[in-house]
Amino acid sequence: MQVRKIPVTRTMARVQPIIARKNVAAYARVSTDRDEQQTSYETQVSYYENMIRERADWNFVNVYTDEGISGTSTAHREGFKQMIQDALDHKIDLIITKSVSRFARNTVDSLTTIRELKEHNVEVFFEKENIWTFDGKGELLLTIMSSLAQEESRSISENVKWGVRKKYEEGSYRIPYGNLMGYTRAEDGGVKIVEEEAKVVRLIFKMFLEGSTYTDIKNYLESQHIKTKFGRDKWDRNVIKQMLMNEKYKGDLLLQKVYTPDFITKKQVKNKGAIPSYYITNSHQGIISVEDFDKVQKIIKDRKYRFGKERLGCHTPYPFSHRVQCAVCKSWYTRSVTTRSNGKKVPVWLCWKNKYESDQRCPSHQVMETVLEQEFVNAVNELLQDKQSILDEWSEKFDATYNTEKLQTRADRIQARMEKIAEKAEKLIEQTPANFNEAYNELLIEYEQLEKDHAKLAAKIRDLQYEGERMQHYLELLQKLDHVDAFDGDLVRALVDSNLLKFARAFIPGYP
Template sequence: MSNVKVIEPSKSSRRQRSRFIENQMRVAAYCRVSTDSEEQKTSYESQVLHYRQLVETKPEWDLVDIYADEAISGTQTSKRMEFQRMINDAVDGKIDLIITKSISRFARNTLDTLKYVRLLKEKNVAIMFEKENINTMTMNGEMLLVILSSLAQQESESISANVIMGLKMKMKRGEMVGYNGCLGYDYDPETKSISINEEEAEIVRYIFNRYVEGAGCFVIAKELTKLGYKTKKGSIRWHESTVRAMIKNEKYKGDLLQGKTFTVDPITHRRLDNMGEREKFYKENNHEPIISDEMFDRAQEILRMRSSRYNTKHDSRKFSRMHAFSSMCVCGFCGGTLIRRIWHHGTNHEKPAWQCAKCIKEGRKVCEHSKGIKEEMLEEAFVTMYNKVQKLFDTDIDEFLNNIEEALDVNSLRDEVKDLTIQIKKLEEKSQKLLDMRLEEKITEPDYNKKHHVIEKELNEFRDQREDRYETLQGEESISTRIKGFRNAFNHELKMDQFDRDILDNFIDKVIVGGKDEDGNPMPYALTFVFKAGIKFSDDFYEKVAELGTKMETEILSSYAKYDGKPAVTFASNTACGNLHIFIEEISELIISSPLQNEGTVESLIMENYRII
């Protein structure tokens, strides 16, 4: 074992930047007062005198300077010029020890205290807090930081809690809090209100109009960039996420939702989206709208449908829809998504086509029957199917949609939601008055808690009822909106001569490519167009349907096959109540059995929509 000599540390010397100084310390003092009152001025002069006398009593101390800020708040160290000068001198090696009266004099914000203590310790500069009797060089460093960190967290949490409570009270009163700018509106800081900026509002209207027409967020962003429109921040480059955020923004229909995000803790200031962990505050008709309720609701419905389609366990991609059939085509054999490829790329014969992604990436062993299909064939099939449904509309589908609309109870549900909202508002006002009485000490805390508990219980019951009614209302409004859209598409005599993407986006949910016939034989070119025609009824409607043993489905389908270079399309309804067959070659042959067995009853409306195969 080797002999190791231990060299003991020398307590009488301290290492500085470029020299050793024995038994002598360069000392600075810091003092501050927060106001310019006569009393505080006297305090300031007393502090200066105190430190001069203190240094004179210590032979081993050399006074470097006394740094003093007058009539300056301690919360913002960046505004204290003398404080900043002292820190710079310390970092430059001109100071060994800083003396100050207390932590609050050094920095009222203890987070700043912790920051500067760490900075100066790295430079071998000590700080002595007289009131707390803390010397950062003689006290255990880690223990000191724990204490200061604890103080910082306690103070920050206390301040943060008070601020949050104040903001919540403002939100409950309907006041706008933390406005960050919104394209289409100008903010008045004096009145804390927003008003329409007509020039910007035109951009907002353009975005919503294009989205409802069927354009995706990615496409709209490209259009806005090409047109040279500017964002609220002045950028001429638009992004898909910006457009999507605007479509979600309730301010454009005149409402105000606050509490969308919350701070996790006051130390890190990390913010998260409020997914229900904290309260939110919604105020209707808060300001002048740019977009009508109908258009805003239609946009949200399209957004929900697109999101639900693509936010699956295996596919969390953002929805962009660069091409008409992007993220819309599904393989009828393996369920995978079809992707767009260019056949004969780089030649005069290149053609866009759609192929099963699983088959391409994992091979035929995963999806042996799928085949690529040209984009023009998909477009041609859609045009053919649309024109056939157009001819059918006046004879059969219109009557079916009328029966569905009669079953909806939208107006009654709206009245219920409105009445419940009024009741909730009254209880919230009652709760606010009760809180004011408690703050003014007009009632005792036990009385307040007892009455507050009763009000909160009623509020929760009414809120649950409203949420339930609102969900049902949204479903039925969605049905009504889709039916209106369906009518708009087919309730006219216009024939589609060429492929129209807007109509595809508005009415087709997905396209299933490939499938098997009744005998199980693969049909790689069979196409199924699934329409957006879903309908949701009340609970007791579903119970009656369940009693009938009827399965409710939501699809309008079309099969497409290529025979001898000529497309053949077959249509038929496939519900529990009836059948409808139409063949493209023999359009005159129409076999219809009544789809409604018992007209006028709930049981007669078991079909959620029309199905064409």
């Protein structure tokens, strides 16, 4: 076989190869809003724009920016997210940024983003570390540098937390007034009372102390066209509840109510004893007296403790709420208002089903509120005639009824057993025997069951102590009474809740 070479018969002019221009963008970020950081931010933007425009083979796209935002997560970095989206839409070929820490101090976020960009043929250049992500060694170096940056961010976060807590310990603090109705910033940097808003705060506390619920207060404020701190017409029940529980209204300040356990997600959680908190008394002028604030907290505690369980001890809006039960269907009687033929509105009490469930009406009848009040007064005076025998009976059985010593002994035994299991688990971890998993799981199962048993006993002890305190209060009240001349709503709450008085038999139709 013979091969013959055919020579070139046509020459071509030598020309420079055409190099496609890359679409180049830059990313700049500073993590605080301070003036010195603002200068750094503006310098970064100007530097990268000039740098890109000076290159003939680069086409300037944009300098994407984020101000006052941490780099530990990409979740809230709008400039960063827009840049990545534009890159995935093939608007960018190369991204330039100052360093790995400017891009992300979270290793997972950093590598995930880089790999996604590489799949779309977009390269990233980290100027400080001289890392090009299309380089064979780029990802290894990036992993190392990202991990170092993440550790640096964790260290900075811990230092900041330490500094904040140190200031709290030394009594140095700033009162957050921005969302606090009734207060604004004072000239000396503290807070001062805004009287118009303070009137609303006092009204809310007053209504609650008089028995109104969160919903009652909400509806009243809206009906009176009273606006929120931010000028809104609609109020939120939870906002009202938080106001009633806010110690700042009595002039105190609780610091470190929330904390951030994870420096990457930066999600705040309630501080339930995981870290120290700091309570400062008389830190500023209060709007509500200490006595009224403490009364409100007790009412809230009573409501939370009882509502939905036995409905006893609940400081309800009306004295007879959850205290008069229908003899026919066992539902609660509820308050309503009826209009007579002369146009006069009269409060009445009727079975819940007759007010709200028209398809399941109850045969019981409504009772006028004045009748209920008078029957209650009559029943109390009848009870007082036998007062001494009631007091004598309870003096004999009080300790036996509310004694918690036996329950506490059982709880202590369980606690001791739990501590022994915990010690065994620690030794097991140190020794790491061949049957470690099986042995550890057995201990864990027993520990969790004991933990449940202990929690149940603790709840029983708490219930008994609570009931004992209330009964003691009711008996002391009964001791002071000799005769009742007029209706008293607080007396209803005390005597009916204690089960010392049952007066419904006298007048509710159908009561056995």
